[in-house]
Amino acid sequence: MTNVTTSSELIVLIPETRSYSENPESLFLLLEERIRRYTMGDSTSVPVDTARRLLESILYCLELERRVRKPNQAEDNIKSRWQKGVDEAKRIAKRAKLLLLQAQRTSPPLTNTAYCDTLTALPAFFAGYDADFFAQEIPCSFDYPLCQPVSDALLGAEYIKDFLRRLLAENTLLRAFAPETLLALYEKYYIDYADLLVNLYLPAAEMAVLCALSAAPVCALSLTPEQLASLNKKLLSISGAEALQTIEDAAESALLELGLSGDFLCAYTKQTARDLLVRLRASDPA
Amino acid sequence: MDLQKEQLLAIRVRERFLEELRGVNETGARFGLRLSEQGMLEIAQARTRALVDHGRVELGESAVRRIVDGFCDSPYLLQEDYEATLLELVDAFYYFKNECGEQLTDDELIGAMRERDDAYDGSVEAVIGTSLESLCRARRFGLEEEDDWEEDDDERDDEQ
Numbered sequence: 001m002t003n004v005t006t007s008s009e010l011i012v013l014i015p016e017t018r019s020y021s022e023n024p025e026s027l028f029l030l031l032e033e034r035i036r037r038y039t040m041g042d043s044t045s046v047p048v049d050t051a052r053r054l055l056e057s058i059l060y061c062l063e064l065e066r067r068v069r070k071p072n073q074a075e076d077n078i079k080s081r082w083q084k085g086v087d088e089a090k091r092i093a094k095r096a097k098l099l100l101l102q103a104q105r106t107s108p109p110l111t112n113t114a115y116c117d118t119l120t121a122l123p124a125f126f127a128g129y130d131a132d133f134f135a136q137e138i139p140c141s142f143d144y145p146l147c148q149p150v151s152d153a154l155l156g157a158e159y160i161k162d163f164l165r166r167l168l169a170e171n172t173l174l175r176a177f178a179p180e181t182l183l184a185l186y187e188k189y190y191i192d193y194a195d196l197l198v199n200l201y202l203p204a205a206e207m208a209v210l211c212a213l214s215a216a217p218v219c220a221l222s223l224t225p226e227q228l229a230s231l232n233k234k235l236l237s238i239s240g241a242e243a244l245q246t247i248e249d250a251a252e253s254a255l256l257e258l259g260l261s262g263d264f265l266c267a268y269t270k271q272t273a274r275d276l277l278v279r280l281r282a283s284d285p286a
Numbered sequence: 287m288d289l290q291k292e293q294l295l296a297i298r299v300r301e302r303f304l305e306e307l308r309g310v311n312e313t314g315a316r317f318g319l320r321l322s323e324q325g326m327l328e329i330a331q332a333r334t335r336a337l338v339d340h341g342r343v344e345l346g347e348s349a350v351r352r353i354v355d356g357f358c359d360s361p362y363l364l365q366e367d368y369e370a371t372l373l374e375l376v377d378a379f380y381y382f383k384n385e386c387g388e389q390l391t392d393d394e395l396i397g398a399m400r401e402r403d404d405a406y407d408g409s410v411e412a413v414i415g416t417s418l419e420s421l422c423r424a425r426r427f428g429l430e431e432e433d434d435w436e437e438d439d440d441e442r443d444d445e446q
Contacts, residue, residue: 025298028299031345036346042392043349043383043388044344044347044349044352044392045337045343045344045380046342046343047341047384047388048341048343049341
């Protein structure tokens with residue numbers, strides 16, 4: 001271990017550093033500066049874990065800057081690029097905060113414990129988020145399961161913003177139904193929707209698509225067992241491509257019937273419909 | 287990061303550290319203390335080993351300079367023990383730094399180590415063999431003679 005050099009320490013800290021080939025010394029100097037700022041001169045050293053988190057934050061901000069940089073824009077030095085990345089992370093966090101306020105104002109007619117706990121936990125993110133030092137971190141914990149989860153590749157404020165965007169899309173659909181309609185559906189779908197860690201949008205979206213497919217009123221969210229069996233048969237009797245088109249069209253007409261629009265909601269509901277089709281076809285014994 | 291760039295960076299970092307130690311010699315010279323080139327290399331190695339062993343990262347200015355600044359005017363520090371003492375103090379410093387959970391600044395910790403050193407007539411074993419609690423207690427409330435610092439040493443070995 002006596003031969004461990006400072007630069008290879010960086011690589012041990014985060015193997016991804018190896019991919020940062022343009023100028024390792026500038027990265028090294030930037031990390032040095034961030035450590036100095038972080039300790040405010042009180043300490044010349046930090047634990048490995050802290051250094052790793054600071055380095056991850058630098059790499060994340062550089063990546064963020066690279067993604068938002070205009071194609072014809074000249075590349076600045078590493079410090080300016082990192083600073084622009086930090087500014088971008090802060091901008092995303094501000095946008096996410098607005099989405100949280102919107103989510104708090106537009107709760108679905110029925111909620112469950114996980115949903116409420118998540119909305120209660122999310123403000124802690126904005127209180128604890130530190131884009132200057134740990135832009136990639138999510139300083140809060142929440143567990144409401146979305147129907148279409150956020151990609152694990154997203155970090156920091158980006159993750160929270162995408163989570164809230166998806167949550168708002170789910171809320172929009174749920175708010176189109178009466179509470180008693182949703183209650184009746186959840187009672188059939190889940191044993192205990194209020195206390196289990198379950199998604200509230202999924203049953204409503206799936207049933208809305210199926211209702212649209214069988215030309216039943218979407219707002220009722222109810223089909224007889226015979227109607228469901230007939231739909232199943234219909235979807236399984238046609239080719240995969242045809243079934244996909246049919247179910248996507250049904251998702252679109254369900255939204256239309258509910259008076260809902262928006263590209264993201266439409267894409268989100270179509271994806272839910274496609275997932276439903278996959279499950280239906282997978283459960284076909286033939 | 288390709289190997290050549292890595293090696294180049296490592297050499298520059300090491301050079302910078304050795305340059306820092308040469309600066310340290312200027313301070314020490316006022317008290318008749320001097321590190322040889324070989325001693326500097328040994329301290330560079332000891333520092334790297336201590337950082338790795340105690341799971342710490344130090345870029346830029348090192349704590350070695352602060353340790354020297356904190357101890358160089360000790361009447362118990364003699365040229366013949368200077369390098370060996372510094373090696374021991376560097377290792378102990380990073381150990382205590384981790385132990386204190388970032389609650390003490392470098393200067394506070396070095397101050398506590400120095401007080402302990404003075405209280406035990408420049409016994410570096412008394413500094414490295416004590417526990418962080420004793421070190422801090424002495425710093426805050428004044429030092430009480432401890433007959434059992436050898437036991438603390440055992441505790442420290444157990445923790446490691």
